[in-house]
Amino acid sequence: MKLALLTDLHANREAVSAVLAHARAEGAERYAFLGDLVGYGADPGWVVDQVREHVDRGAVAVRGNHDAAAVHGPLPSMNADARRVIEWTHGQLDAAQLAFLEHLPMQVEEGDMIFVHANARAPAEWAYINARADAVQSMHACVQRYTFCGHTHIAALYHLSATGKAGEFSPTPGVAIPLSEQRRWLAIPSSAGAPRDGDPATGYALFDASARTITFHRLPYDHAAAAARIRAAGLPERLAERLNHGE
Amino acid sequence: MESERPIQPGSVQIGQVIDGFRLEERTHRGGMATLWRVTRVEGTEDHPDEPPLIMKVPRFLGGDDPATIVGFEVEQMIMPTLAGPHVPRFIAKGDFSRLPYIVMERIDGPSLRPRLDAAPLPIDEIAQIGVKVATALHELHRQHVVHLDVKPSNIMFRPSRASQGGEAVLIDFGLSRHDHLPDLLEEEFELPMGTGPYMSPEQVQFVRGDPRSDLFALGVMLYHLTTAARPFGAPTSVRGLRQRLYRAPVPPRELRAECPAWLQEAILHCLEVDPAQRYQSAAQLAFDLQHPEQVALTERALRVSRSDRTGMVKRWFRAIGMESRGGGGIAEQAAKNPILLAAVDVLGAQPSLLDAVRRTAQRLLDSAPGARLACMTVMRINRIAMDELVEADGSSRHVNLLVQLEHWARPVKQGNAAAGRVTLHVIEASDPARAIVDYARKNQVDHIVIGARSSGGLRRYLGSVSAQVAAEAHCNVTVVRDATPSGG
Numbered sequence: 001m002k003l004a005l006l007t008d009l010h011a012n013r014e015a016v017s018a019v020l021a022h023a024r025a026e027g028a029e030r031y032a033f034l035g036d037l038v039g040y041g042a043d044p045g046w047v048v049d050q051v052r053e054h055v056d057r058g059a060v061a062v063r064g065n066h067d068a069a070a071v072h073g074p075l076p077s078m079n080a081d082a083r084r085v086i087e088w089t090h091g092q093l094d095a096a097q098l099a100f101l102e103h104l105p106m107q108v109e110e111g112d113m114i115f116v117h118a119n120a121r122a123p124a125e126w127a128y129i130n131a132r133a134d135a136v137q138s139m140h141a142c143v144q145r146y147t148f149c150g151h152t153h154i155a156a157l158y159h160l161s162a163t164g165k166a167g168e169f170s171p172t173p174g175v176a177i178p179l180s181e182q183r184r185w186l187a188i189p190s191s192a193g194a195p196r197d198g199d200p201a202t203g204y205a206l207f208d209a210s211a212r213t214i215t216f217h218r219l220p221y222d223h224a225a226a227a228a229r230i231r232a233a234g235l236p237e238r239l240a241e242r243l244n245h246g247e
Numbered sequence: 248m249e250s251e252r253p254i255q256p257g258s259v260q261i262g263q264v265i266d267g268f269r270l271e272e273r274t275h276r277g278g279m280a281t282l283w284r285v286t287r288v289e290g291t292e293d294h295p296d297e298p299p300l301i302m303k304v305p306r307f308l309g310g311d312d313p314a315t316i317v318g319f320e321v322e323q324m325i326m327p328t329l330a331g332p333h334v335p336r337f338i339a340k341g342d343f344s345r346l347p348y349i350v351m352e353r354i355d356g357p358s359l360r361p362r363l364d365a366a367p368l369p370i371d372e373i374a375q376i377g378v379k380v381a382t383a384l385h386e387l388h389r390q391h392v393v394h395l396d397v398k399p400s401n402i403m404f405r406p407s408r409a410s411q412g413g414e415a416v417l418i419d420f421g422l423s424r425h426d427h428l429p430d431l432l433e434e435e436f437e438l439p440m441g442t443g444p445y446m447s448p449e450q451v452q453f454v455r456g457d458p459r460s461d462l463f464a465l466g467v468m469l470y471h472l473t474t475a476a477r478p479f480g481a482p483t484s485v486r487g488l489r490q491r492l493y494r495a496p497v498p499p500r501e502l503r504a505e506c507p508a509w510l511q512e513a514i515l516h517c518l519e520v521d522p523a524q525r526y527q528s529a530a531q532l533a534f535d536l537q538h539p540e541q542v543a544l545t546e547r548a549l550r551v552s553r554s555d556r557t558g559m560v561k562r563w564f565r566a567i568g569m570e571s572r573g574g575g576g577i578a579e580q581a582a583k584n585p586i587l588l589a590a591v592d593v594l595g596a597q598p599s600l601l602d603a604v605r606r607t608a609q610r611l612l613d614s615a616p617g618a619r620l621a622c623m624t625v626m627r628i629n630r631i632a633m634d635e636l637v638e639a640d641g642s643s644r645h646v647n648l649l650v651q652l653e654h655w656a657r658p659v660k661q662g663n664a665a666a667g668r669v670t671l672h673v674i675e676a677s678d679p680a681r682a683i684v685d686y687a688r689k690n691q692v693d694h695i696v697i698g699a700r701s702s703g704g705l706r707r708y709l710g711s712v713s714a715q716v717a718a719e720a721h722c723n724v725t726v727v728r729d730a731t732p733s734g735g
Contacts, residue, residue: 169429178324182343
């Protein structure tokens with residue numbers, strides 16, 4: 001069973017289309033959306049509809065901080081640009097789309113997998129997994145072998161051995177990484193809508209549950225078009241420009 | 248139906264069937280693992296090209312020994328990614344939840360371990376072993392893997408029949424590192440990982456992932472085979488291991504007078520404390536061992552005694568901070584230090600084409616500081632008739648060609664002679680294209696530069712050597728054309 005993992009889609013229609021097309025071609029049978037469907041980008045309605053259709057067909061989706069903010073108003077921690085987009089996003093979504101976001105679960109546990117936006121230790125506090133210690137805390141807070149999360153926008157793979165030794169790894173795109181059953185794994189599949197590692201290419205990961213491998217993918221897409229739509233919507237220029245640089 | 252219950256590694260026995268493999272015979276019981284000869288229960292019809300098989304089952308010492316467990320986990324992760332004649336073919340692996348194992352091709356030839364007891368070996372055999380092992384290591388490095396436990400018992404040789412076989416096969420990837428996969432061992436141990444006598448200085452300092460570490464280990468082996476002594480002893484403490492950071496080995500020629508200067512040069516080149524001072528790729532070492540007369544001799548070749556105090560301090564200074572250096576990936580290290588081959592028809596080609604080939608070769612050489620350039624010309628001999636090996640004036644054709652080739656290469660050599668980056672080769676063959684392709688394959692050449700005859704009567708008559716080389720070579724080929732307009 002191949003499971004496509006998408007996180008931090010951020011209302012980027014061009015990028016999400018590219019990822020979904022690639023995942024389909026790679027034989028993805030299921031999808032998991034790890035939160036932050038909206039915010040920053042110019043197509044919140046389209047992205048929410050896509051995710052909703054996938055969920056109707058059995059996909060997993062969890063709530064991100066931007067999704068919560070689009071429903072309940074900006075969080076105090078958000079910067080000025082993010083607030084402006086959140087307020088704009090709220091106005092773009094209809095009642096059904098807002099209700100969908102409002103009812104997204106904080107986390108989903110399914111067999112040996114857990115899906116959550118920020119971390120499994122305190123999901124609603126939205127703390128980032130930036131280092132090995134954060135990943136270890138998250139893995140200690142749940143029992144599942146595989147944690148799939150997002151929020152950082154940077155691809156990473158952490159692992160924890162039975163003896164408590166943890167390691168981290170920056171995945172090479174396109175390489176199927178075997179996930180030994182001797183240890184536990186936490187994967188962050190980059191960001192589908194707003195990569196931040198200096199490469200504008202969109203990213204996602206494909207988890208093969210039967211072969212027990214994970215492959216991180218990076219795909220070029222028309223980021224100039226996505227940036228143009230942000231400008232056309234009258235959203236902050238900085239949000240458009242950074243899509244072109246993966247910042 | 249087989250049960251899915253866990254099997255104790257110690258309880259497996261002859262006749263038992265595990266995942267369709269029947270255990271026929273226990274062939275080896277080592278400290279870390281037991282090896283079984285196995286066959287497929289359902290027969291081999293579905294696997295027509297399958298070689299004879301063995302199953303490796305780890306022995307977990309004292310319950311949960313992390314070294315064995317993680318090492319086996321690493322081997323299970325890396326072996327399926329490897330291919331080619333220099334590794335055993337991977338067939339299957341078993342879950343840790345039931346019984347961890349690896350089923351792989353059985354290599355019938357001997358390991359290098361017994362030859363160690365026969366040291367000192369004849370110089371020819373040492374060079375031959377060196378070439379085979381370096382070739383295997385280069386293939387491994389190109390597949391993004393550094394072995395990190397190169398030693399005689401981890402090197403086997405395929406049985407040779409006629410001119411076939413005899414390749415070195417690397418086994419035991421329990422300490423290896425794959426560039427594109429997580430390093431499961433990185434955080435596991437507080438002690439340096441490797442085998443005492445063979446461990447590179449950077450491994451002693453916990454650096455895992457430099458392919459040049461494998462060249463250090465190969466240097467230790469070649470030293471041992473040459474002198475019957477270990478260059479750094481067999482230390483068991485970290486303190487003992489660290490000695491190799493500041494203490495240079497006794498030069499091989501001091502222990503064995505007939506060790507040629509080129510071999511001492513090659514061995515000590517491998518044993519440099521700073522990876523940047525070693526051979527930069529295994530292929531470059533293999534190249535030198537195949538062309539002893541072309542090895543650029545440095546102060547290493549002349550050393551007659553273990554370095555004095557100043558030398559020690561120098562070695563030690565080179566060791567400081569070397570962890571921070573190095574860079575790129577394992578395969579990239581090999582690619583960054585390519586072997587280039589300029590195939591030059593020094594007598595037949597137009598001067599303007601010869602210039603163009605040289606300019607292209609020079610550009611490629613300049614673009615990679617670690618690159619080496621082999622300049623080659625083919626001396627055409629007849630397949631059947633006796634050849635005129637002596638020119639009309641009594642001089643040797645071979646020597647004449649070498650003189651011409653040297654003249655052609657002089658402008659390139661002027662900038663690079665010191666490092667011995669440019670070598671010259673006259674090859675005698677009846678089929679030049681075949682000779683060039685064979686030479687490139689045997690020497691792990693990365694890139695061939697060759698001139699194309701301008702279209703015209705001669706080309707129609709003789710056929711195009713460059714076209715055949717471009718079609719048949721396994722590496723990159725740049726075909727250089729003469730810029731001057733041709734009549735054809």
